[in-house]
Amino acid sequence: MKIEQIYTGCLAQGAYYIASNGEAAIIDPLRDTKPYTDRLEKDGVKLKYIFETHFHADFVSGHLDLSKKTNAAIVYGPTADTGFEAIIAKDDQIFEIGNVKIKVLHTPGHTMESSCFLLIDENGKEVALFSGDTLFLGDVGRPDLAQKAANRTQEELAGMLYESLYNKIIKLSDDIIVYPAHGAGSACGKNMMKETVGTLGNQKKTNYALNQPNKEAFIKEVTKGLLPPPPYFGMNVSMNKKGYNSFDEIFKTGLKPLNINEFKEVLKQTGALILDTRNNTDFVKGFIPKAINIGLNGDFAPWVGALIADVQQPILLVTDMDKQEETVTRLSRVGFDHVLGYLSGGFEAWERSGEQSDMIQRITAEQFSCEFKIGKTAVIDVRKESEFAAEHIAEAYSKPLAYINDWIGTINPKEHFYLHCTGGYRSIVAASILKARGFDNFTEISGGFNAILKTSVPRTNFVCPSKTSI
Incomplete structure (x- = not known):
């Protein structure tokens, strides 16, 4: 058996690759599927299942593209309603991958369909919990993101989360390894630890949410201090639930090089936002007027989502010479699929041409x-x-x-x-x-x-x- 965490720091997100005896499962994949298909090819295994812990809000999952490329079945927990073919599992349902098994634990609260996946090894021992946004290290999933869809208050969802955690998760063995969907820096929680892997026993001792005297206290603590969710979250949920265009198509369109005249014409015709992804020290020295700087060297995708917000916004890119592919990929992870191309030669070409530029004091x-x-x-x-x-x-x-x-x-x-x-x-x-x-x-x-x-x-x-x- 092989378990690998594939962690993406920009989104503070963990996807998981599990392989056993010629078969594999992937949990909560990102939009770009190559890291997963490369692993499948390297290990010579067939992807059998793609497990989704819930409808993600902070990123667009790669479940659809990955399923099309591998013919693997997509699995959601109970109550999930998708716009595509998927297995809607029952609580406690067992899925076999090679010599190991994955048991579905329906744990509503963060969202109604939220589920954890319990890994059982070839000897029948429960060894790992892929806890999604139900349980983080140091925190639990915020209960305010699914209010409208669930027709419930955040307090009602927090109460459901309490029941999920205290009636299902806490009862599991202390030595079970916890693999959460996010770590510190994610907007899906408020008090996450910097570590991305831990034991359930340690969480029982240190996680404030698992140490409340009663349900009322839990609801009060979990709902306290929640900041407004980034505005793009709802749009990502919709894409994950209903479907989206292929990443390969988005990638091809976004990587269209535009000379200065073409760039200006597209800008004029579409009113696109100019997104400059260079380092801020370079940006301040000169940039195209009205360009927005969100550098690739920071929490790029979450800031794009928080500040640009509308995933339908047309975007024109200004990047460093070798960063176009990375930029389009990271934009697609949060649902910004309407990149119309990039300025060929970057800002240096703009400057050399004598076009007007701006600076920051x-x-x-x-x-x-x-x-x-x-x-x-x-x-x-x-x-x-x-x-x-x-x-x-x-x-x-x-x-x-x-x-x-x-x-x-x-x-x-x-x-x-x-x-x-x-x-x-x-x-x-x-x-x-x-x-x-x-x-x-x-x-x-x-x-x-x-x-x-x-x-x-x-x-x-x-x-x-x-x-x-x-």
Whole structure:
């Protein structure tokens, strides 16, 4: 028997490959199927089943393309309603893969169809739990994402999650290995550990959700502090449930090279969004006017989903010379299938042609410390609320990047402000959006809060309630 976790850091997502005696199963695959078909070919095994723990919200699964390429059956837990052929398993149903078995445990709460898959080895021993979004390491799946579809409140779903965990999962053996669908950084939970594999026994000891005195306390703790889900989540659920275009087709269309004249014509005809995926240090020096920078070197796909939101948005790409394929692939993972092509030669070709370009005013933290004056300097901190609460520049405004589409309208374009995040990635994303919306009267701080910490700029963890806008 072979078990392999295939982890994708950008999405903090774990897919799983299981092989035994010439047969294989894959759990929660991503959109691009090559990593899985390569493993099947290398091991000389036939894919028998594709197990889906639930209808994913944070990424588009590869179940449809993988099934078409391998003829493997797609398996969902009880109550799932799909727009394609699939096995809707019964609770406790057993599936055989070579010499091992997988038992379906219906665990509603995160979603109604959510299920865990219990792996039983050739000796009949329960050895591993593929827990999907029901149980994470350090957390459990948020119960607010499926409210509309389930016609239930988040409290009702949290109550169902309690029953699933306490009546089914906790009763399993402590030595069972837990393989969750996500790790720290995913928006599908709020308190996940950085580890991606652990034991159920350790979770019984350390996971706050598994140590509540009663159902009421569980519901209160699990629903506390939930941030609004990214707006693209519902669209990804729909794609996973109803179906989508083949990744191969999306890949072919997105990798269409466009010269400058073609690029400008497509832009004019479609009103596409220009997405520049270069490193922020390169972007600030020059970019196509109104281009949005979301760098591949960070949490690219989740930020695209959170900020662009509409998966139907036409997109034109500006990338580094060898990053077109990676960009299209990572966009497809979160359902952004309408890439119309990329600028051949990248921004360098645009610049050489003499076309108009734009820049972002950036200064060092040391220069900022010289310019900063208490009571006179406006500073926008685009880090998360929790980061801001821990420590921030005195009198700074907390304006998280995730909500820029909500707060951008509160900014006074006539008043100069400084902009920063932790290291520069998020602040340049914000700066590019501000620029695209017509804001020019601001300065971004290179190195972000990490660099500011090394200066004499006054800091405090006090949040003034009167500072709601600038």
